[in-house]
Amino acid sequence: MEKLLNIKNLQVTVADKEAEDTSKEILKGIDLQVNKGEIHVVLGPNGSGKSTLMNAIMGHPKYEIAGGSLEFEGEDLTELKTFERARKGIFLSFQTPEEIPGITVENMIRTAKQAVTGENIKVVKFRKELKAAMKELQMDESYAQRYMNVGFSGGEKKRNEILQMLMLQPKLALLDETDSGLDVDAIQIVSNGVKKFHNEDNACLIITHNTRILKQLNVDKVHVLMQGKIVAEGGPELIEKIDKEGFGFLQGAE
């Protein structure tokens, strides 16, 4: 199978100048490989480094790679800026999506699509696609003309993230707790969106606390992250076990 994401012994520290201890290591040597066509899930308690992993893959300036390697389609990502990584085909669905006043959802996605494809996107065709994708996610059409996430409820913001994912068609989608704060119906819709997106040519890396979103998806691999390290790996059966027993049984693995 074709390798998309290849992470080896990745160590990440906080580069935030305002942070008290700049040398604080959050990820302490992560190994993770994601192939095309796969769905991976990262589970772990709060503060275990799950979001840091996502942000490090996307190139958030707050985090610094202190060691190890991070490759996408065989290419070193560490020297690439965030937008260059996006143009390579990586997408991050944010846990807390930003509000961007004055930029409509339609303009945002069209600008993004032009940026990632390098092509001039024709308005009429684009609108048609956008409308269809919004319908899929049960978003009211009027949201296309609203400013990015401004005044959106938590659930609407998450749907807007999935909308962008569907429209941009990345090769690797990082979903950072896209299901948090959603009610049962919304989880269903988001889950359907991910299902629709996923195919043999792309992959998903999903962080979640709530295993409900995973019910309809064929998860290939589960990684459990605790205190910056992967302490257990397995198939979907691991999800059920953690669902029932929590992370307690893994404490000894550290």
Add this chain to the structure above:
Amino acid sequence: MAQEKTYIEDIERTLYDIKNVDKSKYKSQSGLTEDIIRDISARKNDPDWMLEFRLKSLEVYNQLSLPNWGPDLSELNMDEIVTYVQPDAKMTGSWDEVPEDIKETFDRLGIPEAEQTSLAGVGAQYDSEVVYHSIQEDLVKQGVIYTDMETALHEHEEIVRDHFMKLVPPKDHKFAALHGAVWSGGSFVYVPEGVHVEIPLQSYFRLNAAGAGQFEHTLIIVEKNASLHFIEGCSAPKYNVTNLHAGCVELFVNDGARLRYSTIENWSRNMMNLNTKRAVVGKDGVIEWVSGSFGSHVSMLYPCSVLKGENAKCEFTGVTFASKGQNLDTGASVIHCAPHTSANISTRTISKAGGKATYRSAVKVTKNAPYAKCSVNCESLMLDDISRSDTLPTMDIEGDEADIGHEATIGRISDEAIFYLMSRGVSEDEARSMIVRGFVEPIAKELPLEYAVEMNNLVNIELEGTMG
């Protein structure tokens, strides 16, 4: 990680900075004396009452002191300001008759072109006098008057006399008094009852002479149930001496009438812009202000709406952009004088490169204005650490059941927002540009088209990469 700083370009000023050789026909002496006022008045062939008005205003001017708040005005020396500069041109209705150098100036500013494509009438003032005026024939037939103030003073003397500086009396403040003494040029618009002027009228004010002042007077009367969109633009080339602009705008919006007054001010950075604008609105009437302040060294500008009739409304939309060496003190004020009057004030200010932008608003609800409604929303964006933004709202509520809301935010471009946009493939400089454009978008969409283009230049962003 390499530190990058974003450089947001100033408005491209080359176009405005082209200066013509000063070929004025007559210039008053610099300074302000009774003799100078008498001289200006005689040259303008004022009626006696106007000469008296000017002299009284001069008296008031001499009695009043400079405002003890706001930007420092001490560098303004009235003894050095030439208050009246008569261009060597007669007012005409044909661009062909406008002297070549003056016509070229307005050509560059796109005025004759806009006249043909999107305006129903145009006035063009050069230094102290209006050199060109036109209005579409069908509007004339409907009784619409659009002319320069001097012509109005002679041909419609009664109307002018009844309204001139009644809304902004000379004793209002020192620069209103100054205006009363030396005013020259400006626009007069009269829209009769029930007439809707569908296409905008536009006046453009150009100050070419160095060390001069421009004191144009705008008087607009929109009668019952009539409507009008009036646009004003102003600019000047840069000199190393101080120029002064102390215009006065008086807008009379009668019962059921609607007036949209859009203005874009792009003075050069040696200009002291001390302008006074006021509107009075009758029952069910609406005043809409769209105000862009981009230029000048120092500005003090706070358009005021007096909501006099029941249910009168004010919509104020403003944007101010202060860059290096600029201190722009702008805002709006509303006086609610009748029941159920309402106002909506929305402003955006941007400061960069050490510029200072202050938003000042005053909302007054008198005891005669129960159920008044007013919402103020002002947002400021500082693009670096050396620029300043301040918000100074005041409210004085005497009426019962008033519904007053105020929201103010002062912020910087957030790194998280940049990261979010970059994660969508947008480059860092484009991300910043998008955020600034988005910030001013609610205002930009209200601007007349040609000025919206200018606004886009404002957020033309360049990224300067430096290793840090």
